[in-house]
Amino acid sequence: MSVATWSPTKASQRYADVAEETKRQLFEEVKSDPRYPDFLYGCYECGICVSACPSARFYDFSPRVIAQALAREDVDRFYEIVMEDIWNCAQCFSCVRCPRGNNPGGLVTLMREVAVRHGLEQAQQALQGYSRVIYKIMLKGNQVSPDMLQPDFFPDWGPWVREFSRNMTAWRKAIPVDTLRNVTDAAWRTDDKTLRELYTIWFETGNMEVIREVDEGLYELLVEIMEEELEAAS
């Protein structure tokens, strides 16, 4: 894809109504992350990152443009990337084969963090339907669990999901691993003390404030459950 044909819709500035200062502030927040200097060293424009990128094949997405826009400190282009591109990244890190040592996938992570912290609408849209996953990871310390495998959520995985759903309890009992057997609401059995330590980590690191930006109702529910657990133990 040539520069001339790449993303013609992106040729004009589409966020002219957003103050330069706002864009600059978001950019500076990304740039001030301690990991930023480890993720960006400049760009040869060789395109190796694009050739390896799965998202570049199916979306109007380019890790090269991300590296270039950030290296040039082009805050207009940066803002467009934050608003339109970052949630298309597959986070596979195929792009780290960059001969300059750039990590465009890592830069995307930093931009996503800033987008979430500021409660940008695009971040909330990208995470629609994701709240049940956040609920699980924050409370159980597991991303997924057997009881999340429901036909309504995974119809494209075929009749297997329906069959699993019907037999979940018995199938889970029929696993010989002690920590997995008969556990359906988490991936494995976790100590209460372990979970309390996890909750302490979420509170102490400001992680719960991040959740509040994504889903205030979920935040309140999680805080109530976690605080109750921590207080009961203390």
Added chain:
Amino acid sequence: MSEHVIPLAELRERKAQVVRPNPEEAPRPDLREELFELEARGELIVQRVPEPYVEVTTKFGRTKKVPIDHLWHHKSCGQCGHIPGYTTSILWLNRQFGIDYLDPTDQTSCTGWNYYASATSNAVAQLLVMCRNFAAAYETGYYPLIHCGTSYGHYKELREQLVHHKDLRDQVRRILDKLGKPLVVPEEIVHYSEWVHVMRHRIAERQVIDMRNITACVHPACHYYKIVAEDAIYDPDIYGGQRTATVTALLQALGITVADYSTWFDCCGFGFRHILVQRDFTRSFAVLRKIEVMKDEANPDMTVTHDTGCVTTLDKSQFAAKAHQRRVGVPVLADSQVGALAMGAHPFRVLQLHWHSTDWRPLLEKLGIDWQRHWAEFEEDLAAIERGEKPGLTWEDAEQPILTR
């Protein structure tokens, strides 16, 4: 044939060149040396790899110690939650070799899947989740063996951040103090597929299922060998040292023909967020860039990989594609499942193949395994559980291989 443009002849020619990197010329410093310096300054504890271990060569020609015994199994939420035969096979192999291991309940997932999917966390929180798990392992005296490729890649990246940023270390230490835990980092971060790799000849010695008529394609997991690439195992005898040797070396040791395909470097399409809430991308990529290319160029009996997301994506994406008459139908297994199957593990009590979506029956039939008989055995287990005659399967039920020499 597919329209993919990478010329296979040129690939084969380049593959014939053997790469033997000189560690003295490594483009990046050895992080382990920096870890030991931090330990000498009293900043952290480095948990040493216990003996016995096997030394392997990594991408830049350095040596990595892979422990054999005294393992703390850092489980994967995606494996345990959705493909439990993956975990069961790892532990079954441990038990067959009499390995002293711990399957802990004092463990959370790395939470990296969520972080890569949603960014609803931050660097310090992610570091603390890792360090809490490492401290939990250290307290038991067992050495962490990381089951998930994403946990492995994520932890390697976090370890770099911890070593290179004093401010992050200080924040982590302050909160660990509150938890009453020491700041511990293992000498090596070891993926379970590296353990399988160094055990491959012992697995082959106890092989009871002949696999010489099987052709497989390998999907190397991105978060295993792309993130902090220098930690992955490379071997001049496998792909001329140009690709990671894990998985492929096991399959070759078992007599399986490993067939090449042009998009081996591509990711599976998992996407972290995409697999959960935007699977049109995941399905398209998995089918068009992986499964169909394998089908067209190698027509394998199975695809073998070594990470949670890759097994999930490549396996579960094929149903919808089949409905659209795409060229799919390649069963997907983890290397641990293949190793266990070779040693005669039960296809359902151990491999738990009923959790897989793509049809695995033709593969078992080609291997001469009477899957109907073993499914009937498993159905009897289920019936006994449902009748309340037994609370569930135990290792005693699953230990015995279906075949013996």
